[in-house]
Amino acid sequence: MIKVRDLTKVYVVKEKKGFLKKSKKHLAAVDKLSFNIKKGEITGLLGINGAGKTTTVKMLSTLLEPTEGDISYDGKYLKKNEKLIKRKVNMIAGGERMIYWRLTAKENLRYFGSMYGLHGKELQERMEYLLELVGLQDKADIPVEKFSKGMKQRLQIARGLINDPDYIFLDEPTLGLDVQIAKEMREFFVRLVKEDNKGILLTTHYMKEVEELCRYIYILNEGKLLREGTVKDITKLSTAKDSKLENVLLKMAQDVNKQRDVI
Numbered sequence: 001m002i003k004v005r006d007l008t009k010v011y012v013v014k015e016k017k018g019f020l021k022k023s024k025k026h027l028a029a030v031d032k033l034s035f036n037i038k039k040g041e042i043t044g045l046l047g048i049n050g051a052g053k054t055t056t057v058k059m060l061s062t063l064l065e066p067t068e069g070d071i072s073y074d075g076k077y078l079k080k081n082e083k084l085i086k087r088k089v090n091m092i093a094g095g096e097r098m099i100y101w102r103l104t105a106k107e108n109l110r111y112f113g114s115m116y117g118l119h120g121k122e123l124q125e126r127m128e129y130l131l132e133l134v135g136l137q138d139k140a141d142i143p144v145e146k147f148s149k150g151m152k153q154r155l156q157i158a159r160g161l162i163n164d165p166d167y168i169f170l171d172e173p174t175l176g177l178d179v180q181i182a183k184e185m186r187e188f189f190v191r192l193v194k195e196d197n198k199g200i201l202l203t204t205h206y207m208k209e210v211e212e213l214c215r216y217i218y219i220l221n222e223g224k225l226l227r228e229g230t231v232k233d234i235t236k237l238s239t240a241k242d243s244k245l246e247n248v249l250l251k252m253a254q255d256v257n258k259q260r261d262v263i
């Protein structure tokens with residue numbers, strides 16, 4: 001299990017003050033956040049108002065250093081075991097980030113695999129396995145710039161699995177995909193947790209995806225935890241017009257903004 005405790009990230013932002021003057025402002029994008037990610041299930045991380053989801057995912061995947069707080073992965077603290085943990089986690093982002101367009105699918109996987117210390121036969125076998133898994137075995141030698149959106153996204157998934165991570169962080173993984181491919185992706189994520197006992201954290205704006213996939217969800221507002229529970233728990237307590245998660249979240253955002261206006 002991943003245990004996140006009092007996780008905080010403060011960005012220092014430069015603000016223009018007048019014509020020449022600049023001042024520094026501290027922005028807590030993630031503010032004393034605590035939550036768990038279990039193996040064998042998909043956990044949702046949702047947000048309203050610049051919630052800090054991407055910042056959280058980047059800290060979990062060791063791409064960004066926390067300002068304060070602790071993250072432990074199966075009992076091992078990030079601060080003391082960064083090298084080991086880097087090998088056990090990975091992130092899959094939606095859209096077209098994190099892959100090199102000029103390189104072929106195979107070259108991309110070879111590059112990212114080598115960053116995890118894979119080489120030779122081991123890397124070759126892993127690449128072949130993943131290319132087949134995501135259905136790109138016949139397109140392996142084509143530059144990514146010639147890929148369709150769906151093919152790029154499938155390559156993203158292969159890239160995110162190159163190190164056979166125990167925990168996978170999905171940041172809007174079905175962004176911009178057509179309905180059929182998005183469905184295939186969701187089925188694939190379910191297989192990863194059910195058959196391979198991976199732990200997945202999902203951030204998404206598609207509430208239907210959350211309703212379908214997530215056993216437990218955490219809702220953030222301005223970097224802080226606003227609510228947690230199963231989809232059922234959260235929708236049951238809401239005063240929204242119906243129990244659709246989309247409307248429940250919308251109502252939550254309205255209530256939070258109203259309270260802020262009063263203060």
Ligand SMILES: Nc1ncnc2c1ncn2[C@@H]1O[C@H](COP(=O)(O)OP(=O)(O)OP(=O)(O)O)[C@@H](O)[C@H]1O
Nearest residue numbers: 011012013027028029047050051052053054055056
């Ligand atoms: N590198 C950065 N420097 C300064 N501020 C940042 C940086 N990255 C993010 N922020 C700010 O931190 C806050 C949280 O951003 P983050 O991208 O983590 O939120 P998010 O929940 O993923 O948002 P969205 O759903 O819009 O993608 C926002 O106010 C954002 O403007």
